[in-house]
Amino acid sequence: MTDTAESRVDATPISAEEREALAEAIRDLVDRRADSASARAAMTATPRLDRGLWTTLCTEIGVASLPIPEEFGGAGATFAETAAVLEELGRALSPVPVFASALATAAVLLADDADISRALLPDIASGQRIATLCWAGPDGWARPGVTADAGLLTGTADYVLDGESADLLIVLAGGADTATLHAVDATAAGVTVVPLPVVDPSRPLARIEFDEVAAQTISSGPDLTGRLRTLAWALLSAEQVGGAAAALELTVDYTKSRKQFGRIIGSFQALKHRMADMYALVETARSISRAAVAAVASGDPNADELAAAAHVYCSEAFTTVTGEGIQLHGGIGITAEHDIQLYFKRAHGSAQLFGQPHEVVAELNRVVLR
Structure with missing residues (x-):
């Protein structure tokens, strides 16, 4: 991001403790207001949106306002806080337009036009207008x-x-x-x-x-698409980490209750090893995602490379974890009634956004060999 954009995006440093408190608040709200049944209902609504949850997120927590400067009606935080929100929403697969709103907000902020920001951002910050x-x-x-x-x-x-x-x-x-x-x-x-x-x-x-x-x-500066793509990769990786963590939790819980040959299947050593590998993938994905988000939010010169790496690694980690989850659930894992298949579909769908991982790797190779 340009220095000008950084001055607007990274206005107020937020401590790790405050960011974790924000994540906990989102998790608590989603647990209370957006269980699997309500999420599934929203997925079949017209439009496909949990309007009640979106309104609550905007009015009670101010998720849409987080990266918007205070002068334009926002909270004056950073996209690192938005990423923390997306990780929690990714855990629940909540059908609310936080990601879409964040990308639209970023485009306006990167344009760095005070008059445009003053005209568009207050309504986005309040949630009165959904932007994409x-x-x-x-x-x-x-x-x-x-x-x-x-x-x-x-x-x-x-x-x-x-x-x-x-x-x-x-x-x-x-x-x-x-x-x-x-x-x-x-x-x-x-x-x-x-x-x-x-x-x-x-x-x-x-x-x-x-x-x-x-x-x-x-009006916008040079390489707008490149700067947007870097941010999109970083934010998407946070959402993917949340989804992968939830898929792992579903799988562990299932193996603690499912019996085969008179034993809980989670006690089988081979399955323990597979779930340990899933855990390692989730934690390493979380580390690289947070490094990419922090780099983007602070304007680190390595942000582009870190965001690309996060997109590739987190996409592959999410698809691997959910694929393993399907296998460890057995036959029930491929039924429409079980939520693990929703995470499997989200993993494969999100990996297609903003350039597939193999395309990103090929692009990075071209840059290195140039």
Whole structure:
């Protein structure tokens, strides 16, 4: 991130103890208000959103306001606090647009336009408007699918997180190296929102089509997509860690109760070894995720490389842990009634976001060999 963006994003240092207290508050709220049954109900609602939980998170804890400076109605914290929230929400697979809102907020903050921030961020901070980032094109996140001509947006944004519940669209338009940023109301003339069928029901995605839509252009600096991708990787890794930890807990609990050959299966040494490996993957993923988040929040020059490493490692750790979880649950693990299959789907779905791990590794190889 640029120095200017850092001054806005990293306004108030938060201690590790305060961050842990925030995580505990989120965990307690989710445990009380968003059990598996309510999450599953929200996954089939229209839009696919737990509106009550989102409102509570915004009004009682202020999750949408965390990275927004106080001058724009926010809490003046950092994206490290947002990552702590996402880790807890990832544990519960809560269908609320915290991740989508954070990415849209980051795009506005990186633009570093005080007038635009003053106009857009207060409503995002309060949760009154749900914002999302329209980014991916037909080839994924390498190049936007929307173009801008004289302030009019045309094209299609694919894989828009929580696009069906968004009120405000922050749109990347143009090419990979020349992207421009725009803001448009989701109900504007020429905007068509198409909810997409998804393998992972806990992650609502939409395709949003623009047909010469009048939009507000937001001035932005160079390499906007690169800076956004770095932040997206870091935040996504935190969410993946939460999901992997929850999948491990489900698996351990199941092996403590399931009997085979007259014994609790968790007492079998071979299964103990497999769960120990799962635990090691979760903890190492948590370490690299937190290193990446801290680097991004502080403007560390190594943030890009750490975030890329976190995306690759946490994606692979999450898919491995949930795959093992499915195996250790046996036949019940592949049924729709058991939650472990939801984590398995989230693991594979989240690994596709912002560039698949093997694509990121290939890109890093090209940079090293250049």
